[in-house]
Amino acid sequence: KNEVEQSPQNLTAQEGEFITINCSYSVGISALHWLQQHPGGGIVSLFMLSSGKKKHGRLIATINIQEKHSSLHITASHPRDSAVYICAVSIYGGSQGNLIFGKGTKLSVKP
Amino acid sequence: EPEVTQTPSHQVTQMGQEVILRCVPISNHLYFYWYRQILGQKVEFLVSFYNNEISEKSEIFDDQFSVERPDGSNFTLKIRSTKLEDSAMYFCASQTAIYEQYFGPGTRLTVT
Numbered sequence: 001k002n003e004v005e006q007s008p009q010n011l012t013a014q015e016g017e018f019i020t021i022n023c024s025y026s027v028g029i030s031a032l033h034w035l036q037q038h039p040g041g042g043i044v045s046l047f048m049l050s051s052g053k054k055k056h057g058r059l060i061a062t063i064n065i066q067e068k069h070s071s072l073h074i075t076a077s078h079p080r081d082s083a084v085y086i087c088a089v090s091i092y093g094g095s096q097g098n099l100i101f102g103k104g105t106k107l108s109v110k111p
Numbered sequence: 112e113p114e115v116t117q118t119p120s121h122q123v124t125q126m127g128q129e130v131i132l133r134c135v136p137i138s139n140h141l142y143f144y145w146y147r148q149i150l151g152q153k154v155e156f157l158v159s160f161y162n163n164e165i166s167e168k169s170e171i172f173d174d175q176f177s178v179e180r181p182d183g184s185n186f187t188l189k190i191r192s193t194k195l196e197d198s199a200m201y202f203c204a205s206q207t208a209i210y211e212q213y214f215g216p217g218t219r220l221t222v223t
Binding site: 033035040041042043044045046047048086088094095096097098099100101102103104 | 143214
């Protein structure tokens with residue numbers, strides 16, 4: 001059973017497009033993370049949130065705790081945004097680092 | 112900007128051999144983690160470490176695995192007797208109490 005589901009699995013966009021990646025989870029959580037994995041394999045943490053909305057540059061992350069759903073938005077997408085975006089959750093009552101990861105959304109932004 | 116470092120970047124070993132993967136977390140961080148990602152699969156949690164002891168571990172983290180923080184800076188993952196299925200990318204991460212985790216660049220382990 002997949003406790004963290006992401007959609008879509010793959011996404012191709014034209015440069016400048018607004019992009020949305022969705023994450024649904026089925027467990028109680030203390031926090032939700034959005035991560036970016038580069039083609040070389042390195043992982044960068046984009047956001048950690050437990051409620052509401054966070055914004056960093058062209059990236060926006062939202063979470064709806066009642067609906068157990070989060071979205072990652074990228075405004076004015078650029079080819080350098082091409083990467084795998086991973087949603088991960090910390091289970092409520094577990095250690096912060098005991099993350100359950102989604103399978104990731106592979107984003108390709110064409111110039 | 113501070114960063115988590117990992118060595119080696121790629122380790123090739125024969126089945127049954129012991130390997131030690133090394134990580135240097137960010138100096139003022141308190142929580143340390145190891146994750147692995149088998150090629151083409153999702154990232155999986157292995158173990159969390161706080162206050163010089165394991166705070167949580169997954170089912171993957173069996174008796175073949177151990178972690179140490181031997182000198183207050185390095186954080187190591189040892190696999191005692193490697194199996195083919197241990198081949199994966201291993202990521203170390205560190206964290207302060209309430210902020211995002213910082214991930215290292217990973218060590219690719221290949222068991223032949």
